Amino acid sequence: MSNHVENTGTTVFDQEYLPYIIKWGRATNLLGILLSLGPGLICTFVFGLRPGLGAIMAGFVMQASVSGVFWFVEPISYFPVLGVPGTYMSFLSGNIGNLRLPASVAAQEAANVQPGTEKGTIIATIGVAVSIAVNIIILTIGVILGSSVLSQLPANVIAALNNILPALFGAMLAQQFVANPKIGSVAVVLAGGMIGLNKLKLLSFLPGNPAYAIIIVAVFGSIYIGRYMHNKSTADNKPSADKTVSK
């Protein structure tokens, strides 16, 4: 049955959806790069603030040495969750791990669609868009209130807000873990092992902050071993094959 649904979806999705998303996604992201230069250009050429090319390059090189590898690692690693539209949107709007990923997963869970499928991609797009709207509305309120009001927030409220993300990440892992216990266990061992190695300074031979190595091993190790276990269980015993991904 699922094959039938995928097949009917293929025509509409592949013909009316993906080409449109790719055309506009590429155009808006490229336009985004141009527009993002605006504030800097205005400072330098309208207000005459000239740090000098040397200083700008120095700042860029410092930042690129930290972020450069993530320009590639993050889109590649998060793509299977976000899908084509979600990837364009998430990397234009930022706040990926802490906002876009959770929102897309929450949307797919609530709509009972499987991540990675065509319906999953469409629902993930809605989730990412909702998170963008919520984020921009709250930031706009924040910027209107201004720093004088925001800095009045009691210290314990700030401390509490800092603990929201770890709790959300734990919940996200639990959802994945219960849905796919085998792949989840593999992921926990891989991520835990790599973080442990990093704490013991055993990853210090890698250049820069080795977080990118942890992400790559955790994501692609889980994909690789998950696929291996799936293929094996499909070969061993047909009916159990679907259990690995059943929700």
Next chain:
Amino acid sequence: MDYLAIANSPLMWISCGLCVGLVLLQSALFVQRSFSVGKKMEITDAQFKSAIKSSFTASLGPSLAILAGMVSLLVAMGGPVSWFRLSYIGSVAYELMAAGFGAKAVGVTLGGPDMNATAFACGIWTMTLGSIGWVLFTALATPKLDKFRHVLAGGKKAALPIISAGAMCGAFAYLSLDRVFRFDKQTTAAIVGFAVMAAFMIYNKKHQKQWIKEWAFTISMFVGMFVSVMI
């Protein structure tokens, strides 16, 4: 002239507003197409509604956390730039780091007593140039990433959910264990968030309650936060 007068000038608001507007425009285009094609693919209104409800509630907590982190950026870089940078590409940690590097490149401490207009401008340039890589890579390579995903799945459409499941498990194992291994209040928050959500998921395997699917993340998130603060 105080650099914050430049930072908060109408021209900066307009330029930053264009960027925020573009993010919204892209979302609007994609959402409109997702609804129209989704309906043809027999995604029901109820499914769309559930998706909106749950991603809305799940976004509130993280967005408030971003707001809390915005204060330090607002003080150093002014309203328009903070508003634009946090709606666009970066996260609080990235933007503060980039603004800091930019200021350092002209020999100034971000937000320090010697903070000046030149450091402000260099900070903006560093934030902007340092983040172009993400947008440029995804603008050009996203269709290739889709092909790569099909290669990973061995060309079988039925295997694509396995690839997504692996990626999600890996990503959230990294994100949450990174907090667990800090051995402070964040550890408690992550473990409690995990436990509450796991209980919801196991209960719902049998009962399949829709409200749990929509609210479980948000409830787990806030319970984790409250418990971590109280212990």
